[in-house]
Amino acid sequence: MILYFTADLMSTSRVQGPANAQGIALKVIGSQKGLLESIDEATTALIVDLNPPARDAISTIEQAKAKRPDLRVLVHGPHVQVDLLAQAKQAGADVLTNGQFHQQVGSILAQLAAE
Template sequence: MILYFTADLMSTSRVQGPANAQGIPLKVIGSQKGILETIDDETTALVVDLNPPARNAISTIEEAKKLRPELPVVVHGPHLQVDLLQQAKEAGADVLTNGQFHREVGSILQQLAAK
């Protein structure tokens, strides 16, 4: 199962639709606590939305990597938030701008589900 950390309803629908269409299990969670309590051996990847109102996004990535160092983490966020994107990369995530992520969301989910 792919976990999606977001509080943005628009992002949720833009990711949930392609996941459903491809039969990819996706669970949307809006809190750091919820993400960290849900990560288990069945979790194939974590996707993190850095868009406002993202809270604790970087620390969530860091904590998730402590729990499962091999867990693929993909983040997407505004291209103008260079510092935040860099922090996510330093925390161990693959970083995409919102445009890149949403253009390729179907193939990204397929790749993450296969891991």
């Protein structure tokens, strides 16, 4: 199961569609508490949307990694948010800009599901 932390309905639809088309289990969660409660041994990856209104994204990454240090975390966000992207990388996430993520979302999901 891939967890997707986002509050953006547009991002949700851009990711849920390719996941459904490939038969990939994806659970979209909009709250930090709900996300952290959902991480278990069946969780293969976490995708974090850094777009506004992303709340507590860096803290969420840090707590998710504390709970499951081996969990693959991938974030995507605006290319102009250089500091936020750097903070996410420092917290242990792989970082992509929104453009990179959305252009490759199908192959990214397939790779994350296969790991």
